Amino acid sequence: MQAANSIGTSLDFFLFVAFALFTIGAIGAMTRKNMIVLLMCIELMLNAVNLLLVTFSTYYGSGDAQIFVFFTMVVAAAEATVGLSIIIMAYRNLKSIDIDMFNQLKN
Amino acid sequence: MAKDLTLILILALPLIGFVINGTIGKKLPKVLVGGLATSVVFVAFLLALTLFNGLNGVQIVRLFEILNYDQITINASFQIDALSVWMTLIITGIGSLIHLFSMGYMSHDPGYHKFFTYLNLFIFSMLLLVLGSNYFVLFFGWEGVGMCSYLLIGFHYNDLQKGKANSLAARKAFIMNRIGDAGLLLGLFMLLGQFGTLEFQKIGTALIANPALQGGAMLLITLCLFIAATGKSAQIPLFTWLPDAMAGPTPVSALIHAATMVTAGIYLTVRSNFLFELAPFTKEIILYIGLATTLVAAFMALRQNDIKKVLAYSTVSQLGLMFVALGFGAYTVALFHVTTHAFFKALLFLGSGSVIHGMHEEQDIRKMGGLAKLMPITHFTFLIGTMAIAGIPFLSGFYSKDEILAQALHHNPAVYAILVVAVTMTAIYMFRLYFLTFHGAFRGGDALRAKVHESGLSMTLPIIVLAFLSVFGGLLNLPGLFFHGAAHWFDHYLSAGTFGLSEVHNAHLDFNTSIGLMIFASIIALGVLFWALRNYAKKGALAKADDQMSAWETLSAKKLYIDEIYDLLFVQPLLKMSAFISNVFDIQILRNGVYALANGVVNTAAQTRKWQNGLLSSYLFWMVLGIILFVSYYILKISVWH
Numbered sequence: 105m106q107a108a109n110s111i112g113t114s115l116d117f118f119l120f121v122a123f124a125l126f127t128i129g130a131i132g133a134m135t136r137k138n139m140i141v142l143l144m145c146i147e148l149m150l151n152a153v154n155l156l157l158v159t160f161s162t163y164y165g166s167g168d169a170q171i172f173v174f175f176t177m178v179v180a181a182a183e184a185t186v187g188l189s190i191i192i193m194a195y196r197n198l199k200s201i202d203i204d205m206f207n208q209l210k211n
Numbered sequence: 212m213a214k215d216l217t218l219i220l221i222l223a224l225p226l227i228g229f230v231i232n233g234t235i236g237k238k239l240p241k242v243l244v245g246g247l248a249t250s251v252v253f254v255a256f257l258l259a260l261t262l263f264n265g266l267n268g269v270q271i272v273r274l275f276e277i278l279n280y281d282q283i284t285i286n287a288s289f290q291i292d293a294l295s296v297w298m299t300l301i302i303t304g305i306g307s308l309i310h311l312f313s314m315g316y317m318s319h320d321p322g323y324h325k326f327f328t329y330l331n332l333f334i335f336s337m338l339l340l341v342l343g344s345n346y347f348v349l350f351f352g353w354e355g356v357g358m359c360s361y362l363l364i365g366f367h368y369n370d371l372q373k374g375k376a377n378s379l380a381a382r383k384a385f386i387m388n389r390i391g392d393a394g395l396l397l398g399l400f401m402l403l404g405q406f407g408t409l410e411f412q413k414i415g416t417a418l419i420a421n422p423a424l425q426g427g428a429m430l431l432i433t434l435c436l437f438i439a440a441t442g443k444s445a446q447i448p449l450f451t452w453l454p455d456a457m458a459g460p461t462p463v464s465a466l467i468h469a470a471t472m473v474t475a476g477i478y479l480t481v482r483s484n485f486l487f488e489l490a491p492f493t494k495e496i497i498l499y500i501g502l503a504t505t506l507v508a509a510f511m512a513l514r515q516n517d518i519k520k521v522l523a524y525s526t527v528s529q530l531g532l533m534f535v536a537l538g539f540g541a542y543t544v545a546l547f548h549v550t551t552h553a554f555f556k557a558l559l560f561l562g563s564g565s566v567i568h569g570m571h572e573e574q575d576i577r578k579m580g581g582l583a584k585l586m587p588i589t590h591f592t593f594l595i596g597t598m599a600i601a602g603i604p605f606l607s608g609f610y611s612k613d614e615i616l617a618q619a620l621h622h623n624p625a626v627y628a629i630l631v632v633a634v635t636m637t638a639i640y641m642f643r644l645y646f647l648t649f650h651g652a653f654r655g656g657d658a659l660r661a662k663v664h665e666s667g668l669s670m671t672l673p674i675i676v677l678a679f680l681s682v683f684g685g686l687l688n689l690p691g692l693f694f695h696g697a698a699h700w701f702d703h704y705l706s707a708g709t710f711g712l713s714e715v716h717n718a719h720l721d722f723n724t725s726i727g728l729m730i731f732a733s734i735i736a737l738g739v740l741f742w743a744l745r746n747y748a749k750k751g752a753l754a755k756a757d758d759q760m761s762a763w764e765t766l767s768a769k770k771l772y773i774d775e776i777y778d779l780l781f782v783q784p785l786l787k788m789s790a791f792i793s794n795v796f797d798i799q800i801l802r803n804g805v806y807a808l809a810n811g812v813v814n815t816a817a818q819t820r821k822w823q824n825g826l827l828s829s830y831l832f833w834m835v836l837g838i839i840l841f842v843s844y845y846i847l848k849i850s851v852w853h
Contacts (some may be wrong), residue, residue: 134831141829203827 118159126152139191139201143184150180214262215272218289221258221299222338224251228331236324245314248327248553252310252334256303263296266708269412271344278347283407290344290411293708294546295808297558298341298478301550305557306334308673312561313462315669318570326366326460332360337471341478345411346399349479353395353443356472361385363467364459373458380458387452393441395479398435401428415485415710433486433493436479436498444476444530447504451774453527454511457519461564464519469560470525470553477533477549481542485711488540498538502629505531507771509636513643514760514767516572518563521644525600526556528637535630536615540624542716543688543702546615550701551607551684555599558677562593565674566648570655574645578655585663590649592678597645599681601638602736604729607684613732614688614717619717620728621718631735642743650748690725 129148136142154173172202191201198205227817228251233756236244266588273288289295308451310330336355343349355574363453365381368374399409406414406427440446443452467473480487480497487494505528512524529552536545569586583590612634619627653660665671706712720728769775822833 130831130835134828134835137828208825 115159115163118126118155122152122155122159124152125149135201137143139194139203139206140188142203146187147180147184150176165190213319214265214270214291217258217262218272218291218342219253219274221262221303222289222335224255224258225331225335225338227251229328229335232331236328237270239324241314241318241323244324244327245317249307249310249314251331252303253307255334255338256300256307259299259303262291262299266291266296268708269710270640271412283403285345285347285409287348288410289342289348291342292703292710292833293713294478294481295342296321297546297550297705299338301553302337302341302471306330306337306466308676309462309466309470309557309561310746312465312564312670312673313460315667316462316564317460320442320460326363327348328370329359329362329366330462330466331634333363333467333472334384340475341464344410344412346402346411347770348400349482350395353439353479354392355740356386356467356475357385357392357443359471359501360456360467362389363463364456366459366463367522377458380452381701382724384452384456385441387449388442391449391476394435394438394442398432398439400666401432401435403700405432411482411676412710418485418489429486429489430774432469433483433490434496436483436486437493437497440476440479440534441500442476442584443479443526444473445504446476446500446531447507450508451770451777454520454523454770457517457523459508461519461560461567465557465564468523473526473530474533474549474553477530477537479546480534481535481546481709484542484715486542487537488711490717494540495532495537496538501531501534501536501538502532502626504528506533506629506634506636509531509633509640511767511770512640513636514764515640516768518566518576518579518644518648519560519574521576521640522556522559522563525559525637525641526552528633529556529600532612532615532630532633535626536618539618540715540719541615541618542712542715543705544611544618544717546705547688547701548611548615550687551599551611551681554677554680554684555606555608558592558596558674558681559600561670561674561677562589562596565589565670566593568666569663571659573655573659576644578659579648579653580651580655581649581650582663583649585653585660586665588665589674592671593649594645595678595681597641598736598740599684600636601641601739603734603740604736605685607681609736610685610688610690611728613619613690616732617720617725617728617729618718620724621720626754631731634732635735635739638739639743642740643747645742646747669844674841690729751849849852 122168129145129152130149132145133142136145154176157169157173157176161167161173188198195201228248232239232244232248237245247784269290271288271290273286275287276284277287278285310327313326313330317323320326335357336352336359338352340349340356341351341804343352361381361384364384365378368378368381370377371698402414403409406417408414408417442449453468457464459468466714487497508524508527508531512521512528515521515524533545533548533552536542536548566579566582566586566589569582569589570579575581593607599606602609602612603745615626616630616634653663655663689698702717704716822829
């Protein structure tokens, strides 16, 4: 594929960083039990996607995807707010922020 | 009144009686219930008389269409001809007498209205059977009478002592008849396949127009029809239900199991004469089955001790005699015997009913004796019936039996010889029954003797009328040698007015043979009478106890162990097979199969349920794994493409 601007051949680098961020986030979300870490991991994955969007947007010389990134950041901020308040409520009820304690809906 | 309207009324009247008694009969007074049931049948009889008077060839009355599909049309249509009108006269005439008798006989029964409901339904079904102009209507009536027979045999199903036996007898009759009915159905389907119609006349004319239809098909069809006849008319091998059917109230035995329903098989054969004439082999079979039945049943009747059982075996034997006549192609002769048999056997059954009623439900002739003085009217009429069936000269049975014997002598002297044996046995068991019941000393104990009484008018009147008929019934078909002008009226009447019968001619013996035959028959009957008088009446001989009987007596009393043999051959294997199927198929395959399925579902659920462990991290893990698998699959796919 023909490079359209200054990013040039370093596209692979950006992709690699995004992929690494996403993988760290995903593995963290799967393995850690602390809810706050979990939330951070989710943010990490979101940002990995944001990075991808920005990278490709620049690569193709089109600003559309960058608008998406703003939306994602707003939603992520709202989500973090809601998530943190849930964590606080969970802590008040269970005296713990271990995600595995959070299984009361099962029965 | 127009003929078709009369016919419809004849059919409708018993139906109306059935509906009224069946719906509101319980609330009506007994006189009204019985009176209504009796009068509808009697009015039907009067209407049938007007039909008989105005009989003029064959007339078909079409009511409505039952089925119309792909060139096959089946109508609810009825036929007025000599045969159907004659059967209607017998059914409604004797039927109304027996209804009248039942009013007295059943007067103490709590199921009074139910009884008359069933009786009316029976009359309606029987009229359908004989009046239908096609096999479909006939089949409808055929099933109807079978059902009524079942209901009435098991009428006292909740009796404390005999209830179970009654229900079993009813079931036996029903199942035995089912076997015959299967034959009828098969025959009907084959007829429909061959001719595309079930109308008697259309089949008959098609056969005349196209003789190529004869042959193997005719043989099969007639055999199937004959199987039906053996079921309904209690011939070997399906006869064992009729003696058991005596569990029903006595008027039922008289009406259904002696006078009318059991002659349906003979009616079917006479009605289908054009088929049977084309199947000589079937006629041979009919002849030998009839012969065997008449002999075997007469033998069994010799040592029965239940007054009704004797009459039941006698009925089977007489029906066998009629089939012998049919086997010779002497249709009018058979029907003449149907007629006289209806008279004297209804008389005998009603007489026995009167005895049983007077004896307070005692049926064992070993406990009777000397009833002649206690029940004079019953005694006298019973004597007439006995003499008529035994063939004492100039009573009705003498003429009709003599006709059959004459046919036998003409066609096959060996058959004649066997029939003479059977006829002799008939006379023996009937006189034994008569003398043990009405003569000698009373054996039922003094307490019972004081209670024995003659029956009331509603019971004696029908018996007296039937006694008259039994005496003079022979006048219908006098033999040619005495009365040239009036002779063979019945033969002429039937063969002139019934489809197919005009082509069939009975054999006629020459003068000397006929006279000899009659004298011989008379000697036998009278000889047996005097022998029985000496053996049973004078000595007041008792029926022997079971352990004193000789071998042949035991055989007769135990009915040749036919029931036991059937039990061994059919019932037990069936039960074993059912048990086997129940064990292997139901329990092992079906039940265990269903259990295995259910357990499989439960186990699978228990396994899959472990995924739902409520741990977010594991959900995430599976989700990511899934995504990875999907994505790698598509990546692989794309890379393989390129």
